[in-house]
Amino acid sequence: MNQQIKNSTEQVPSEVMSPSSDMETFIKVINFNFFYGKKQTLFNINFAIPTKHVTSFIGPSGSGKSTLLRNFNRMNELLPGVRHEGDIAIDGKSIFDASIEIIALRRRIGMVFQKSNPFPRSIYENVVFPLRIMGRNKRSLLNETVERSLRSVALWDEVKDRLHENALGLSGGQMQRLCIARAISSQPEILLMDEPCSALDPIATAKIEELIVELKKEFTIVIVTHSMQQASRVSDLTAFFNFGKLIEFDHTHRIFTAPIEKQTEDYITGRFG
Protein backbone atom coordinates (compact mmCIF):
# COMPACT_ATOMS: atom_id res chain seq x y z
CA MET A 1 0.00 0.00 0.00
CA ASN A 2 2.71 2.43 1.05
CA GLN A 3 4.81 1.26 -1.83
CA GLN A 4 1.93 1.88 -4.15
CA ILE A 5 1.57 5.48 -3.01
CA LYS A 6 5.27 6.12 -3.41
CA ASN A 7 5.21 4.76 -6.90
CA SER A 8 2.24 6.82 -7.83
CA THR A 9 3.79 9.96 -6.38
CA GLU A 10 6.74 9.43 -8.64
CA GLN A 11 4.66 9.29 -11.75
CA VAL A 12 2.61 12.29 -10.76
CA PRO A 13 4.14 15.14 -12.73
CA SER A 14 2.96 13.83 -16.05
CA GLU A 15 -0.49 12.91 -14.78
CA VAL A 16 -1.48 15.77 -12.54
CA MET A 17 -3.75 18.20 -14.24
CA SER A 18 -2.56 21.68 -13.53
CA PRO A 19 -3.81 24.45 -15.79
CA SER A 20 -0.82 26.70 -15.55
CA SER A 21 2.62 26.46 -14.14
CA ASP A 22 2.76 29.99 -12.76
CA MET A 23 0.24 29.19 -10.05
CA GLU A 24 1.63 27.77 -6.84
CA THR A 25 0.05 24.44 -5.94
CA PHE A 26 -1.54 24.22 -2.49
CA ILE A 27 -3.71 21.13 -2.53
CA LYS A 28 -2.56 18.17 -4.55
CA VAL A 29 -4.75 15.15 -5.17
CA ILE A 30 -2.84 12.05 -6.19
CA ASN A 31 -4.35 8.87 -7.65
CA PHE A 32 -7.27 9.29 -5.29
CA ASN A 33 -9.97 6.63 -5.05
CA PHE A 34 -12.78 6.72 -2.52
CA PHE A 35 -15.14 3.98 -1.39
CA TYR A 36 -18.35 4.18 0.52
CA GLY A 37 -18.81 0.62 1.72
CA LYS A 38 -18.31 -1.46 -1.40
CA LYS A 39 -19.34 1.32 -3.73
CA GLN A 40 -16.55 3.32 -5.30
CA THR A 41 -17.52 6.98 -5.56
CA LEU A 42 -14.25 8.58 -6.73
CA PHE A 43 -12.01 7.16 -9.44
CA ASN A 44 -8.33 7.92 -9.76
CA ILE A 45 -8.47 11.68 -9.26
CA ASN A 46 -5.30 13.62 -10.04
CA PHE A 47 -5.04 17.38 -9.99
CA ALA A 48 -3.55 20.37 -8.21
CA ILE A 49 -5.43 23.29 -6.68
CA PRO A 50 -3.48 26.55 -6.62
CA THR A 51 -3.03 28.75 -3.60
CA LYS A 52 -5.12 31.92 -3.08
CA HIS A 53 -7.42 31.33 -5.99
CA VAL A 54 -11.01 30.21 -6.20
CA THR A 55 -11.45 26.74 -7.63
CA SER A 56 -14.96 25.54 -8.29
CA PHE A 57 -16.18 21.98 -8.59
CA ILE A 58 -19.09 21.51 -10.94
CA GLY A 59 -20.93 18.43 -12.14
CA PRO A 60 -24.27 16.68 -11.82
CA SER A 61 -25.60 15.35 -8.50
CA GLY A 62 -23.72 12.25 -7.42
CA SER A 63 -20.68 13.12 -9.48
CA GLY A 64 -18.46 13.01 -6.39
CA LYS A 65 -17.59 16.69 -6.15
CA SER A 66 -18.83 17.07 -2.57
CA THR A 67 -17.23 13.79 -1.58
CA LEU A 68 -13.87 15.02 -2.77
CA LEU A 69 -14.32 18.35 -1.00
CA ARG A 70 -15.15 16.61 2.24
CA ASN A 71 -11.96 14.58 1.96
CA PHE A 72 -9.81 17.70 2.17
CA ASN A 73 -10.65 18.14 5.87
CA ARG A 74 -11.36 14.44 6.37
CA MET A 75 -15.01 15.03 7.20
CA ASN A 76 -15.93 11.82 5.43
CA GLU A 77 -14.29 9.91 8.23
CA LEU A 78 -17.31 10.70 10.41
CA LEU A 79 -19.25 8.25 8.24
CA PRO A 80 -19.00 4.54 8.88
CA GLY A 81 -17.48 2.18 6.30
CA VAL A 82 -15.52 4.65 4.18
CA ARG A 83 -12.01 4.14 2.87
CA HIS A 84 -9.67 5.72 0.39
CA GLU A 85 -6.67 4.91 -1.76
CA GLY A 86 -4.10 7.35 -3.00
CA ASP A 87 -3.22 10.60 -1.32
CA ILE A 88 -4.09 14.25 -0.80
CA ALA A 89 -1.30 16.65 0.08
CA ILE A 90 -1.80 20.12 1.47
CA ASP A 91 1.19 22.42 1.32
CA GLY A 92 3.36 19.46 0.40
CA LYS A 93 2.32 17.21 3.29
CA SER A 94 -0.03 14.25 3.14
CA ILE A 95 -3.17 14.85 5.20
CA PHE A 96 -3.43 11.12 5.85
CA ASP A 97 0.03 10.96 7.35
CA ALA A 98 0.06 9.31 10.77
CA SER A 99 1.63 12.42 12.28
CA ILE A 100 -1.31 14.60 11.20
CA GLU A 101 -3.85 15.22 13.91
CA ILE A 102 -7.30 15.39 12.44
CA ILE A 103 -8.33 18.16 14.84
CA ALA A 104 -5.31 20.26 13.88
CA LEU A 105 -6.00 19.64 10.19
CA ARG A 106 -9.59 20.84 10.51
CA ARG A 107 -8.45 23.95 12.33
CA ARG A 108 -6.38 24.88 9.27
CA ILE A 109 -9.37 24.42 7.00
CA GLY A 110 -12.60 26.38 7.29
CA MET A 111 -15.77 24.86 5.93
CA VAL A 112 -19.12 26.34 4.97
CA PHE A 113 -22.09 24.07 4.45
CA GLN A 114 -25.09 24.03 2.17
CA LYS A 115 -27.43 24.77 5.04
CA SER A 116 -26.19 27.47 7.35
CA ASN A 117 -25.59 26.02 10.76
CA PRO A 118 -24.98 28.71 13.35
CA PHE A 119 -24.95 27.30 16.86
CA PRO A 120 -27.88 28.31 19.08
CA ARG A 121 -25.80 30.92 20.88
CA SER A 122 -25.00 34.57 20.47
CA ILE A 123 -23.52 35.98 17.27
CA TYR A 124 -20.37 36.77 19.23
CA GLU A 125 -19.97 33.26 20.61
CA ASN A 126 -20.50 31.75 17.17
CA VAL A 127 -17.63 33.73 15.71
CA VAL A 128 -15.21 32.98 18.54
CA PHE A 129 -16.15 29.30 18.81
CA PRO A 130 -12.95 28.10 17.06
CA LEU A 131 -10.82 30.26 19.36
CA ARG A 132 -12.60 29.08 22.47
CA ILE A 133 -11.99 25.44 21.63
CA MET A 134 -8.33 26.28 21.10
CA GLY A 135 -8.35 27.66 24.63
CA ARG A 136 -7.87 31.26 23.57
CA ASN A 137 -10.14 33.27 25.82
CA LYS A 138 -8.44 36.63 26.07
CA ARG A 139 -11.19 39.20 25.82
CA SER A 140 -9.25 41.67 23.66
CA LEU A 141 -8.27 38.96 21.17
CA LEU A 142 -11.85 37.72 20.98
CA ASN A 143 -13.27 41.22 20.45
CA GLU A 144 -10.71 41.91 17.76
CA THR A 145 -11.47 38.60 16.03
CA VAL A 146 -15.20 39.21 16.08
CA GLU A 147 -14.85 42.61 14.46
CA ARG A 148 -12.30 41.50 11.87
CA SER A 149 -14.22 38.35 10.89
CA LEU A 150 -17.58 40.06 10.71
CA ARG A 151 -16.08 42.90 8.68
CA SER A 152 -14.60 40.41 6.20
CA VAL A 153 -18.04 38.98 5.58
CA ALA A 154 -19.64 42.45 5.46
CA LEU A 155 -21.84 41.65 8.42
CA TRP A 156 -20.30 43.95 11.00
CA ASP A 157 -22.42 47.00 10.28
CA GLU A 158 -25.60 44.96 10.31
CA VAL A 159 -25.03 43.20 13.63
CA LYS A 160 -22.54 45.27 15.65
CA ASP A 161 -25.29 46.48 17.99
CA ARG A 162 -26.62 43.04 18.73
CA LEU A 163 -23.56 40.85 18.98
CA HIS A 164 -24.89 39.18 22.10
CA GLU A 165 -28.24 38.27 20.67
CA ASN A 166 -29.02 34.75 19.51
CA ALA A 167 -27.61 33.99 16.08
CA LEU A 168 -30.78 32.17 15.10
CA GLY A 169 -32.58 35.51 14.90
CA LEU A 170 -30.63 36.48 11.77
CA SER A 171 -31.93 36.18 8.23
CA GLY A 172 -30.88 33.24 6.04
CA GLY A 173 -28.24 35.19 4.17
CA GLN A 174 -26.91 36.75 7.36
CA MET A 175 -26.69 33.34 9.01
CA GLN A 176 -24.67 31.98 6.11
CA ARG A 177 -22.33 34.97 6.24
CA LEU A 178 -22.01 34.41 9.98
CA CYS A 179 -21.01 30.81 9.26
CA ILE A 180 -18.35 32.06 6.86
CA ALA A 181 -17.12 34.49 9.53
CA ARG A 182 -16.95 31.59 11.98
CA ALA A 183 -15.08 29.47 9.46
CA ILE A 184 -12.40 32.13 8.93
CA SER A 185 -12.16 33.52 12.47
CA SER A 186 -9.22 31.32 13.42
CA GLN A 187 -7.48 32.33 10.18
CA PRO A 188 -7.31 29.02 8.37
CA GLU A 189 -5.46 28.65 5.08
CA ILE A 190 -8.21 26.99 3.12
CA LEU A 191 -11.91 27.71 2.88
CA LEU A 192 -14.12 24.88 1.64
CA MET A 193 -17.63 25.79 0.54
CA ASP A 194 -20.18 23.10 -0.15
CA GLU A 195 -22.94 24.74 -2.20
CA PRO A 196 -23.00 27.74 0.12
CA CYS A 197 -25.75 29.58 -1.74
CA SER A 198 -28.13 26.82 -2.64
CA ALA A 199 -30.56 27.81 0.12
CA LEU A 200 -30.33 31.57 -0.42
CA ASP A 201 -32.25 34.11 -2.44
CA PRO A 202 -30.53 35.93 -5.36
CA ILE A 203 -29.65 39.03 -3.34
CA ALA A 204 -28.05 37.07 -0.52
CA THR A 205 -26.31 34.93 -3.12
CA ALA A 206 -24.85 37.99 -4.84
CA LYS A 207 -23.47 39.20 -1.51
CA ILE A 208 -21.79 35.88 -0.82
CA GLU A 209 -20.33 35.76 -4.30
CA GLU A 210 -18.81 39.22 -3.86
CA LEU A 211 -17.42 37.99 -0.61
CA ILE A 212 -15.79 34.95 -2.18
CA VAL A 213 -13.95 37.09 -4.68
CA GLU A 214 -12.80 39.32 -1.83
CA LEU A 215 -11.73 36.43 0.42
CA LYS A 216 -9.48 34.76 -2.12
CA LYS A 217 -6.83 37.38 -1.35
CA GLU A 218 -6.36 35.62 1.96
CA PHE A 219 -7.55 32.07 1.48
CA THR A 220 -7.37 29.21 -0.95
CA ILE A 221 -11.02 28.68 -1.73
CA VAL A 222 -12.66 25.55 -3.08
CA ILE A 223 -16.36 25.80 -3.82
CA VAL A 224 -18.81 23.13 -4.87
CA THR A 225 -21.67 24.60 -6.82
CA HIS A 226 -24.63 23.51 -8.86
CA SER A 227 -24.88 26.88 -10.51
CA MET A 228 -22.68 27.22 -13.55
CA GLN A 229 -23.25 30.95 -13.56
CA GLN A 230 -21.86 31.05 -10.07
CA ALA A 231 -18.82 29.02 -11.05
CA SER A 232 -18.15 31.33 -13.96
CA ARG A 233 -18.66 34.46 -11.84
CA VAL A 234 -16.52 33.61 -8.84
CA SER A 235 -13.89 31.07 -9.78
CA ASP A 236 -10.52 31.25 -11.45
CA LEU A 237 -10.39 27.53 -12.13
CA THR A 238 -13.12 25.01 -12.68
CA ALA A 239 -13.08 21.26 -12.32
CA PHE A 240 -15.84 19.27 -13.98
CA PHE A 241 -16.76 15.95 -12.40
CA ASN A 242 -18.98 13.21 -13.76
CA PHE A 243 -19.64 9.71 -12.37
CA GLY A 244 -16.86 10.08 -9.81
CA LYS A 245 -14.23 11.03 -12.34
CA LEU A 246 -12.49 14.32 -12.93
CA ILE A 247 -13.32 14.96 -16.57
CA GLU A 248 -11.72 18.31 -17.13
CA PHE A 249 -9.85 20.92 -15.11
CA ASP A 250 -8.89 24.26 -16.53
CA HIS A 251 -9.16 28.01 -16.28
CA THR A 252 -12.80 28.85 -15.77
CA HIS A 253 -13.12 30.97 -18.90
CA ARG A 254 -11.70 28.16 -20.97
CA ILE A 255 -14.04 25.55 -19.46
CA PHE A 256 -17.01 27.74 -20.25
CA THR A 257 -15.92 28.93 -23.70
CA ALA A 258 -13.80 26.18 -25.18
CA PRO A 259 -14.08 22.92 -23.27
CA ILE A 260 -11.98 20.11 -24.65
CA GLU A 261 -14.13 17.20 -23.52
CA LYS A 262 -17.48 16.48 -25.12
CA GLN A 263 -19.03 15.64 -21.69
CA THR A 264 -18.04 19.03 -20.31
CA GLU A 265 -19.55 20.81 -23.25
CA ASP A 266 -22.77 18.84 -22.97
CA TYR A 267 -23.04 19.68 -19.27
CA ILE A 268 -22.34 23.38 -19.49
CA THR A 269 -24.66 23.81 -22.42
CA GLY A 270 -27.37 22.12 -20.39
CA ARG A 271 -27.73 18.98 -22.43
CA PHE A 272 -27.70 16.90 -19.24
CA GLY A 273 -27.29 17.24 -15.50
Next chain:
Amino acid sequence: MSVPAFIPQNRYRPRRDYFRSLCWIAAVMIILLLGFIIDEIFTRALPAIHHYGWHFLTSSEWRPNRDLYGVLPMLFGTAVSSFLALLLALPLGLAVALFLSENFLPRPMRQLMRMIVEMLAATPSVVYGLWGIFTLVPLVQHYGGIVAHHWGWIPFLHGPAYGNSLFTASLVLALMVLPTITAISRAALVAIPDTFREGAYALGATRWETIIRVLLPYAAPGIVAASILAFGRAMGETMAVAMLIGNSQRLTLSLFSPSNTLSALLANQFSEAEGLQINALMYAALILIMLTLGTNIIGELVLRRTQKALGGGHCL
Protein backbone atom coordinates in the same frame (compact mmCIF):
# COMPACT_ATOMS: atom_id res chain seq x y z
CA MET B 1 -70.48 25.55 -13.09
CA SER B 2 -70.84 21.84 -13.35
CA VAL B 3 -68.30 19.49 -11.81
CA PRO B 4 -66.43 17.50 -14.45
CA ALA B 5 -67.58 13.92 -14.54
CA PHE B 6 -64.17 12.39 -13.93
CA ILE B 7 -63.86 13.80 -10.42
CA PRO B 8 -65.17 11.09 -8.11
CA GLN B 9 -67.79 12.01 -5.54
CA ASN B 10 -66.51 12.02 -2.00
CA ARG B 11 -68.30 8.89 -0.90
CA TYR B 12 -66.27 8.36 2.26
CA ARG B 13 -67.29 11.49 4.06
CA PRO B 14 -70.07 10.14 6.31
CA ARG B 15 -67.95 7.19 7.42
CA ARG B 16 -65.01 9.38 8.27
CA ASP B 17 -67.22 11.62 10.41
CA TYR B 18 -68.43 8.60 12.32
CA PHE B 19 -64.89 7.64 13.19
CA ARG B 20 -64.19 11.19 14.13
CA SER B 21 -66.99 11.33 16.67
CA LEU B 22 -65.78 8.06 18.13
CA CYS B 23 -62.37 9.61 18.70
CA TRP B 24 -63.99 12.68 20.20
CA ILE B 25 -65.95 10.57 22.66
CA ALA B 26 -62.80 8.71 23.69
CA ALA B 27 -60.89 11.95 24.20
CA VAL B 28 -63.68 13.55 26.22
CA MET B 29 -64.00 10.43 28.34
CA ILE B 30 -60.37 10.68 29.38
CA ILE B 31 -60.88 14.24 30.55
CA LEU B 32 -64.09 13.26 32.33
CA LEU B 33 -62.33 10.35 34.00
CA LEU B 34 -59.58 12.58 35.37
CA GLY B 35 -62.18 15.10 36.51
CA PHE B 36 -64.18 12.35 38.15
CA ILE B 37 -61.15 11.03 40.04
CA ILE B 38 -60.21 14.46 41.32
CA ASP B 39 -63.81 15.21 42.25
CA GLU B 40 -64.16 11.94 44.16
CA ILE B 41 -60.95 12.51 46.10
CA PHE B 42 -61.90 16.10 46.77
CA THR B 43 -65.36 15.19 48.08
CA ARG B 44 -63.94 12.61 50.44
CA ALA B 45 -61.15 14.93 51.54
CA LEU B 46 -63.60 17.74 52.26
CA PRO B 47 -64.24 16.91 55.94
CA ALA B 48 -60.50 16.86 56.58
CA ILE B 49 -60.03 20.07 54.62
CA HIS B 50 -62.70 21.76 56.76
CA HIS B 51 -61.28 20.33 59.94
CA TYR B 52 -57.54 20.98 59.43
CA GLY B 53 -57.29 23.57 56.66
CA TRP B 54 -53.79 24.70 55.76
CA HIS B 55 -52.55 23.50 59.11
CA PHE B 56 -52.58 20.03 57.55
CA LEU B 57 -49.58 21.01 55.46
CA THR B 58 -47.53 22.55 58.26
CA SER B 59 -48.15 20.13 61.08
CA SER B 60 -45.80 17.23 61.63
CA GLU B 61 -48.09 15.26 63.91
CA TRP B 62 -49.71 12.17 62.42
CA ARG B 63 -51.56 10.42 65.26
CA PRO B 64 -54.63 8.52 64.15
CA ASN B 65 -55.51 7.56 67.75
CA ARG B 66 -55.93 11.23 68.67
CA ASP B 67 -57.23 12.28 65.23
CA LEU B 68 -54.27 14.59 64.72
CA TYR B 69 -53.14 14.73 61.13
CA GLY B 70 -50.35 16.71 59.49
CA VAL B 71 -48.31 15.77 56.44
CA LEU B 72 -45.23 17.93 56.76
CA PRO B 73 -42.91 14.91 57.26
CA MET B 74 -44.37 13.22 54.19
CA LEU B 75 -44.11 16.38 52.10
CA PHE B 76 -40.52 16.66 53.19
CA GLY B 77 -39.86 12.99 52.46
CA THR B 78 -41.53 13.22 49.05
CA ALA B 79 -39.59 16.33 48.06
CA VAL B 80 -36.21 15.15 49.33
CA SER B 81 -36.43 11.59 48.00
CA SER B 82 -37.56 12.79 44.56
CA PHE B 83 -34.98 15.53 44.40
CA LEU B 84 -32.17 13.24 45.51
CA ALA B 85 -33.29 10.61 43.01
CA LEU B 86 -33.17 13.22 40.25
CA LEU B 87 -29.75 14.42 41.39
CA LEU B 88 -28.41 10.87 41.20
CA ALA B 89 -30.17 9.85 37.99
CA LEU B 90 -29.59 12.99 35.91
CA PRO B 91 -25.83 12.71 35.28
CA LEU B 92 -26.09 8.98 34.67
CA GLY B 93 -29.19 9.25 32.49
CA LEU B 94 -27.64 12.05 30.46
CA ALA B 95 -24.46 10.07 29.94
CA VAL B 96 -26.49 7.09 28.76
CA ALA B 97 -28.55 9.33 26.46
CA LEU B 98 -25.37 10.72 24.89
CA PHE B 99 -23.95 7.25 24.54
CA LEU B 100 -27.09 6.15 22.73
CA SER B 101 -27.52 9.21 20.52
CA GLU B 102 -23.97 9.77 19.27
CA ASN B 103 -22.00 7.32 17.19
CA PHE B 104 -20.00 5.70 19.96
CA LEU B 105 -21.43 2.31 19.04
CA PRO B 106 -22.55 0.66 15.80
CA ARG B 107 -26.27 1.20 15.28
CA PRO B 108 -27.49 -2.35 16.12
CA MET B 109 -25.64 -2.26 19.44
CA ARG B 110 -27.19 1.12 20.21
CA GLN B 111 -30.67 -0.25 19.54
CA LEU B 112 -29.99 -3.16 21.87
CA MET B 113 -28.74 -0.89 24.64
CA ARG B 114 -31.76 1.33 24.20
CA MET B 115 -34.08 -1.64 24.60
CA ILE B 116 -32.32 -2.68 27.79
CA VAL B 117 -32.68 0.80 29.27
CA GLU B 118 -36.35 0.83 28.34
CA MET B 119 -36.76 -2.53 30.04
CA LEU B 120 -35.82 -0.81 33.29
CA ALA B 121 -39.04 1.14 32.87
CA ALA B 122 -41.04 -2.04 32.37
CA THR B 123 -39.81 -3.69 35.56
CA PRO B 124 -42.62 -3.79 38.14
CA SER B 125 -42.21 -1.48 41.08
CA VAL B 126 -42.56 -4.28 43.62
CA VAL B 127 -39.57 -6.05 42.06
CA TYR B 128 -37.45 -2.98 42.62
CA GLY B 129 -38.72 -2.95 46.18
CA LEU B 130 -37.77 -6.56 46.82
CA TRP B 131 -34.38 -6.11 45.22
CA GLY B 132 -33.90 -3.02 47.37
CA ILE B 133 -34.74 -4.91 50.56
CA PHE B 134 -32.18 -7.59 49.87
CA THR B 135 -29.44 -5.50 48.23
CA LEU B 136 -29.70 -1.83 49.06
CA VAL B 137 -30.92 -1.99 52.65
CA PRO B 138 -27.85 -3.85 53.98
CA LEU B 139 -25.53 -1.68 51.89
CA VAL B 140 -27.01 1.58 53.11
CA GLN B 141 -27.03 0.34 56.70
CA HIS B 142 -23.34 -0.56 56.50
CA TYR B 143 -21.92 2.34 54.51
CA GLY B 144 -24.43 4.84 55.84
CA GLY B 145 -23.18 3.93 59.30
CA ILE B 146 -19.62 4.69 58.25
CA VAL B 147 -20.59 7.99 56.64
CA ALA B 148 -22.70 9.03 59.65
CA HIS B 149 -19.84 8.12 61.97
CA HIS B 150 -17.28 10.29 60.16
CA TRP B 151 -19.36 13.04 58.67
CA GLY B 152 -22.32 13.03 61.02
CA TRP B 153 -21.73 16.72 61.79
CA ILE B 154 -22.87 17.60 58.27
CA PRO B 155 -26.62 18.30 58.24
CA PHE B 156 -28.64 15.46 56.68
CA LEU B 157 -25.91 12.90 57.35
CA HIS B 158 -26.17 12.31 61.09
CA GLY B 159 -26.72 8.85 62.48
CA PRO B 160 -27.76 6.40 63.56
CA ALA B 161 -28.00 4.94 60.08
CA TYR B 162 -30.88 2.67 59.29
CA GLY B 163 -31.17 0.42 56.26
CA ASN B 164 -34.75 1.43 55.59
CA SER B 165 -34.22 5.10 55.04
CA LEU B 166 -34.84 8.14 52.90
CA PHE B 167 -31.54 7.51 51.12
CA THR B 168 -32.39 3.90 50.26
CA ALA B 169 -35.69 5.01 48.75
CA SER B 170 -33.89 7.72 46.78
CA LEU B 171 -31.45 5.21 45.35
CA VAL B 172 -34.16 2.94 44.03
CA LEU B 173 -36.15 5.93 42.77
CA ALA B 174 -33.07 7.08 40.87
CA LEU B 175 -33.01 3.73 39.09
CA MET B 176 -36.70 3.93 38.34
CA VAL B 177 -36.59 7.39 36.77
CA LEU B 178 -33.43 6.66 34.81
CA PRO B 179 -35.33 5.42 31.71
CA THR B 180 -37.50 8.55 31.67
CA ILE B 181 -34.48 10.83 31.72
CA THR B 182 -32.59 8.75 29.18
CA ALA B 183 -35.46 8.39 26.72
CA ILE B 184 -36.48 12.06 26.63
CA SER B 185 -32.92 13.41 26.66
CA ARG B 186 -31.97 11.00 23.91
CA ALA B 187 -34.93 12.13 21.82
CA ALA B 188 -33.83 15.74 22.27
CA LEU B 189 -30.26 14.88 21.23
CA VAL B 190 -31.29 12.80 18.25
CA ALA B 191 -33.51 15.65 17.03
CA ILE B 192 -30.47 17.92 16.60
CA PRO B 193 -29.74 18.06 12.87
CA ASP B 194 -26.41 16.53 11.89
CA THR B 195 -25.39 19.80 10.27
CA PHE B 196 -24.62 21.15 13.74
CA ARG B 197 -22.37 18.22 14.58
CA GLU B 198 -20.63 18.58 11.21
CA GLY B 199 -20.27 22.31 11.76
CA ALA B 200 -18.54 21.78 15.08
CA TYR B 201 -16.30 18.99 13.83
CA ALA B 202 -15.32 21.01 10.77
CA LEU B 203 -14.15 23.81 13.07
CA GLY B 204 -11.79 21.36 14.72
CA ALA B 205 -13.87 20.57 17.77
CA THR B 206 -13.31 17.22 19.42
CA ARG B 207 -16.28 15.03 20.18
CA TRP B 208 -16.22 16.17 23.81
CA GLU B 209 -16.22 19.84 22.78
CA THR B 210 -19.02 19.19 20.32
CA ILE B 211 -21.11 17.57 23.04
CA ILE B 212 -20.42 20.16 25.73
CA ARG B 213 -20.49 23.32 23.62
CA VAL B 214 -23.04 22.54 20.92
CA LEU B 215 -25.20 19.49 21.58
CA LEU B 216 -25.99 19.89 25.28
CA PRO B 217 -26.90 23.60 25.05
CA TYR B 218 -29.06 22.76 22.06
CA ALA B 219 -30.83 19.93 23.87
CA ALA B 220 -31.01 21.77 27.20
CA PRO B 221 -34.77 22.47 27.18
CA GLY B 222 -35.45 18.80 26.41
CA ILE B 223 -33.16 17.74 29.23
CA VAL B 224 -34.94 20.12 31.60
CA ALA B 225 -38.28 18.66 30.54
CA ALA B 226 -36.92 15.15 31.09
CA SER B 227 -35.87 16.11 34.60
CA ILE B 228 -39.24 17.62 35.46
CA LEU B 229 -41.14 14.59 34.20
CA ALA B 230 -38.76 12.28 36.06
CA PHE B 231 -39.31 14.33 39.21
CA GLY B 232 -43.07 13.93 38.77
CA ARG B 233 -42.69 10.22 38.38
CA ALA B 234 -40.50 9.94 41.47
CA MET B 235 -43.08 11.84 43.55
CA GLY B 236 -45.88 9.50 42.63
CA GLU B 237 -43.92 6.27 42.90
CA THR B 238 -45.42 4.14 45.65
CA MET B 239 -44.67 0.46 46.05
CA ALA B 240 -40.89 0.37 46.01
CA VAL B 241 -40.73 3.43 48.24
CA ALA B 242 -43.23 2.02 50.73
CA MET B 243 -41.07 -1.10 50.97
CA LEU B 244 -37.82 0.75 51.57
CA ILE B 245 -38.37 4.09 53.26
CA GLY B 246 -39.12 2.80 56.72
CA ASN B 247 -42.50 4.53 57.07
CA SER B 248 -41.78 6.75 60.00
CA GLN B 249 -44.25 9.55 60.64
CA ARG B 250 -41.66 11.63 62.43
CA LEU B 251 -39.92 14.54 60.77
CA THR B 252 -36.21 13.81 60.75
CA LEU B 253 -33.67 15.57 58.61
CA SER B 254 -31.13 12.76 58.32
CA LEU B 255 -31.01 10.89 55.02
CA PHE B 256 -30.21 7.71 56.89
CA SER B 257 -33.33 7.83 59.04
CA PRO B 258 -36.64 6.18 58.24
CA SER B 259 -38.99 8.67 56.63
CA ASN B 260 -42.17 8.64 54.61
CA THR B 261 -43.69 9.99 51.44
CA LEU B 262 -47.29 10.90 50.61
CA SER B 263 -47.71 7.90 48.34
CA ALA B 264 -46.16 5.44 50.79
CA LEU B 265 -48.36 6.83 53.57
CA LEU B 266 -51.48 6.14 51.51
CA ALA B 267 -50.37 2.64 50.59
CA ASN B 268 -49.56 1.72 54.16
CA GLN B 269 -52.48 3.21 56.02
CA PHE B 270 -55.49 3.15 53.80
CA SER B 271 -56.49 -0.47 54.30
CA GLU B 272 -56.83 -0.02 58.07
CA ALA B 273 -58.08 3.55 58.18
CA GLU B 274 -61.46 4.60 59.50
CA GLY B 275 -63.38 7.76 60.26
CA LEU B 276 -61.55 11.04 59.91
CA GLN B 277 -58.34 9.19 59.03
CA ILE B 278 -59.87 8.24 55.68
CA ASN B 279 -60.65 11.90 55.02
CA ALA B 280 -57.13 12.90 56.05
CA LEU B 281 -55.64 10.33 53.71
CA MET B 282 -57.86 11.60 50.91
CA TYR B 283 -56.61 15.09 51.65
CA ALA B 284 -53.04 13.77 51.36
CA ALA B 285 -54.00 12.06 48.09
CA LEU B 286 -55.41 15.33 46.78
CA ILE B 287 -52.14 17.10 47.56
CA LEU B 288 -50.20 14.32 45.87
CA ILE B 289 -52.28 14.40 42.71
CA MET B 290 -52.03 18.18 42.53
CA LEU B 291 -48.25 18.00 42.91
CA THR B 292 -47.76 15.32 40.27
CA LEU B 293 -50.25 16.87 37.86
CA GLY B 294 -48.61 20.27 38.25
CA THR B 295 -45.14 18.85 37.69
CA ASN B 296 -46.23 16.93 34.63
CA ILE B 297 -48.02 19.91 33.12
CA ILE B 298 -44.91 22.06 33.56
CA GLY B 299 -42.76 19.27 32.10
CA GLU B 300 -45.02 18.87 29.08
CA LEU B 301 -45.08 22.61 28.46
CA VAL B 302 -41.30 22.79 28.51
CA LEU B 303 -41.10 19.76 26.24
CA ARG B 304 -43.57 21.25 23.77
CA ARG B 305 -41.63 24.49 23.65
CA THR B 306 -38.48 22.50 22.93
CA GLN B 307 -40.05 20.63 20.08
CA LYS B 308 -41.29 23.86 18.60
CA ALA B 309 -37.82 25.34 18.86
CA LEU B 310 -36.24 22.30 17.26
CA GLY B 311 -38.89 22.02 14.59
CA GLY B 312 -38.54 25.42 13.01
CA GLY B 313 -36.35 28.44 12.89
CA HIS B 314 -32.99 26.81 12.45
CA CYS B 315 -33.36 25.76 8.88
CA LEU B 316 -33.37 29.01 6.97
